Amino acid sequence: MSTRQADASVKPARPRVAVVLFNLGGPDNQDAVRPFLMNLFTDPAILRVPPFIRPFLARYIAHKRVPAAQENYRLMGGGSPLLPLTERQASALEADLKQDWDAKCFIAMRYWHPFSEAAVAAVKAWQPEEILLLPLYAQYSSTTTGSSLVAWREAAAKAGLAVKTTTLCCWFEDEAVLANAAALAQGTIDAAKAALPPGTPLRVLFSAHGLPQVIVDRGDPYQFQIEAYVAGLRRYLTDPAIDSLVCYQSRATPQQWLAPSTDDAVMEAGRDGVALVVVPVAFVSDHSETLVELDMEYRDLAEKHGVPGYFRAPVQNDDPGFIAALAGVARHAQSRGPGLCSTAGGRICPTPHGNCPFAQAGHDTTSRMAIPAC
Numbered sequence: 001m002s003t004r005q006a007d008a009s010v011k012p013a014r015p016r017v018a019v020v021l022f023n024l025g026g027p028d029n030q031d032a033v034r035p036f037l038m039n040l041f042t043d044p045a046i047l048r049v050p051p052f053i054r055p056f057l058a059r060y061i062a063h064k065r066v067p068a069a070q071e072n073y074r075l076m077g078g079g080s081p082l083l084p085l086t087e088r089q090a091s092a093l094e095a096d097l098k099q100d101w102d103a104k105c106f107i108a109m110r111y112w113h114p115f116s117e118a119a120v121a122a123v124k125a126w127q128p129e130e131i132l133l134l135p136l137y138a139q140y141s142s143t144t145t146g147s148s149l150v151a152w153r154e155a156a157a158k159a160g161l162a163v164k165t166t167t168l169c170c171w172f173e174d175e176a177v178l179a180n181a182a183a184l185a186q187g188t189i190d191a192a193k194a195a196l197p198p199g200t201p202l203r204v205l206f207s208a209h210g211l212p213q214v215i216v217d218r219g220d221p222y223q224f225q226i227e228a229y230v231a232g233l234r235r236y237l238t239d240p241a242i243d244s245l246v247c248y249q250s251r252a253t254p255q256q257w258l259a260p261s262t263d264d265a266v267m268e269a270g271r272d273g274v275a276l277v278v279v280p281v282a283f284v285s286d287h288s289e290t291l292v293e294l295d296m297e298y299r300d301l302a303e304k305h306g307v308p309g310y311f312r313a314p315v316q317n318d319d320p321g322f323i324a325a326l327a328g329v330a331r332h333a334q335s336r337g338p339g340l341c342s343t344a345g346g347r348i349c350p351t352p353h354g355n356c357p358f359a360q361a362g363h364d365t366t367s368r369m370a371i372p373a374c
């Protein structure tokens with residue numbers, strides 16, 4: 001047998017990798033709305049008040065919000081579609097990664113089932129050689145990815161799960177992700193232009209989930225990463241200079257949130273006489289904030305304020321181009337191994353110092369983004 005034949009017969013190693021997908025979770029029925037909201041508002045990453053006040057304030061805010069939230073979930077058929085959509089993403093991603101790895105995807109939701117504890121137990125039972133923690137948030141926030149990683153680490157420590165782990169903070173700079181998101185937005189821009197009377201001016205609203213301003217002021221990199229993501233996405237549009245605006249939706253507490261708000265931007269479009277294409281950013285799956293807030297509430301607001309047209313771009317869900325891009329993100333992360341921020345890909349951290357996702361954990365923000373806890 002020649003050397004060439006011998007090499008061809010050697011199969012590359014297929015690492016046994018558990019890929020853990022994080023998302024927020026949503027109530028699956030009307031009775032789950034109250035405990036879901038309690039889980040959310042008792043999270044110290046969400047409600048930043050002294051610990052002795054938090055349970056009381058959480059109960060008060062959750063109680064106030066239950067009727068409106070229940071109505072939102074009723075409008076979507078009784079519960080959140082987030083878990084079924086995440087399950088579809090998980091099986092499509094798993095099929096892609098299985099080309100190279102003995103891969104299995106697990107889902108860990110933060111505020112409703114399946115929680116991190118259940119995901120840790122399932123991962124442990126599967127006995128992986130490696131774990132890849134992959135948040136389904138392209139942009140890092142201490143309130144989303146940060147909170148999910150804390151919950152995962154606590155659950156893993158409690159269950160004695162100690163396996164080589166690679167953690168992704170975020171993937172807002174990934175070119176394949178940006179190109180795919182831009183293609184989804186461009187499809188809606190083209191459809192809007194075809195549907196509107198010729199000459200109707202058009203504005204694109206990049207609508208991200210909002211965040212209390214104080215959280216950003218204390219160093220959360222979310223707003224920076226949203227703006228960088230939108231700038232990257234615009235590069236792939238047919239007309240990168242198209243009239244557009246980043247705005248923030250879903251304000252959930254009375255304090256000041258990131259501005260401008262999406263509802264202000266919709267009303268401004270009415271005053272300016274421009275039609276709107278709304279592109280959701282910060283979400284990769286449909287849920288109440290796309291299906292109710294964007295598709296019903298802001299559409300009604302646009303009509304009321306004389307906006308000449310209102311179109312909403314799709315979110316990624318299990319779009320094949322998105323899943324392929326996410327698989328690329330996962331492969332790249334795994335090839336870097338633990339200890340490095342896979343977003344930065346070993347390059348200089350793209351986030352301004354002080355706002356680096358893992359700065360709070362005390363890593364070296366001057367060079368590579370090390371992840372001390374993984």
Ligand SMILES: C=CC1=C(C)c2cc3[nH]c(cc4nc(cc5[nH]c(cc1n2)c(C)c5CCC(=O)O)C(CCC(=O)O)=C4C)c(C)c3C=C
Pocket residue numbers: 024025026027037040046047065068069072080081082137141143144209210211212222252253282283287288289
């Ligand atoms: C202080 C409150 C909240 C912060 C901060 C916040 C940040 C944040 N949330 C998402 C994504 C999602 N949020 C979802 C639901 C949801 N979020 C809040 C509050 C805050 N979110 C509430 C009260 C709720 C419940 C729904 C409601 O009452 O309106 C969901 C799930 C929705 C579903 O349909 O299942 C997602 C997803 C991001 C990305 C983010 C910060 C960057």
Ligand SMILES: [Fe+2]
Pocket residue numbers: 209250
């Ligand atoms: Fe939220």
Ligand SMILES: [Fe+2]
Pocket residue numbers: 349350351353356357358364365366368369
């Ligand atoms: Fe950094």
